Amino acid sequence: MDGIHRTEVDGLQATWQLNQRHEIGIMCVHNTSEATQVASFEPGDYPDLVQARERLPKLAKLWDAVRHDFWTEVIPAHCRSRAFETRE
Template structure:
């Protein structure tokens, strides 16, 4: 799970990455319908997901989607879909 990631909800897209501690860092948020920049952060000062929720609480649905995308990529599909063990 390396590189830049993008998560979109209701025409808002968050661009994010993982830092060396495997924490989500929000780089910027923009509106995909007209390319309006809603939030932008400086390298070295990217907020983590908790801070982003504090700074921009009205984007809670987007932050939930970022968290979901992170966990979907972080946990291999074979572990997510494993059937329950039978005795």
């Protein structure tokens, strides 16, 4: 579960990692269509998702996608399918 993850929405890519306490740390954001860096953070000072939203609120769609990817990573697929089945 630890490791580097990438989430992309509308030409913006967030690179983030999960620490051992299952917390998100945003490492950087790139504009993939222009190959430019939008934001970069120093190791040890990676903002969590709430802080990233506060610092870069215009990227709300990207932060929503990161949150979705985070929950997809944290909750195993078999648990997600069981939760869906109980709602039907």
